Amino acid sequence: GDSVTQMEGPVTLSEEAFLTINCTYTATGYPSLFWYVQYPGEGLQLLLKATKADDKGSNKGFEATYRKETTSFHLEKGSVQVSDSAVYFCALLTYYTGANSKLTFGKGITLSVRP
């Protein structure tokens, strides 16, 4: 079945450091890929998305490129801030039985950024 694998966490970085969070997936067909973020005490928010191979999603300085050849969607940011401290989830959207769809999440990774 469909699955998402994220790198093990947690991750702790100093402010202005470069961030990479790895995400790989297994899916049939042509899934859409997403990164969601959950700030402390808040709900889940869509951070960025990519709907087809080679698409690059970007938002708030974060980027991720849909790599079909490596089935990956790694999240990157050139310079993290303390306010980026949150839990990050990689997810994929697949379709089944016609128009029905399903969003599958990775385990999530906690990012802590030190001043």
Place this chain on the structure above:
Amino acid sequence: SAVISQKPSRDICQRGTSLTIQCQVDSQVTMMFWYRQQPGQSLTLIATANQGSEATYESGFVIDKFPISRPNLTFSTLTVSNMSPEDSSIYLCSVGRDRDGYTFGSGTRLTVV
């Protein structure tokens, strides 16, 4: 994107009781989804609720434990029945616009004592 109002935001319940969680959307949507997020874990899909039909449950989740109602295109409820401490989780409803991404409610933090 849709705006979702979910309530209650949190509750502490006695084991053996039931809690009904409500999810109201500001626009009509075909499908609504219910997820569970256990402490320190990822989100797991409980069921998909289409208006006018029975909800479709994922493996490991049954209607007797998690009955769902979907009376119209903007509202759904999830009931957690006969609760035990293992049901302590965050429960979230979600609506989707497929490739545009899904929107989530702020969640219901449930503690069973």
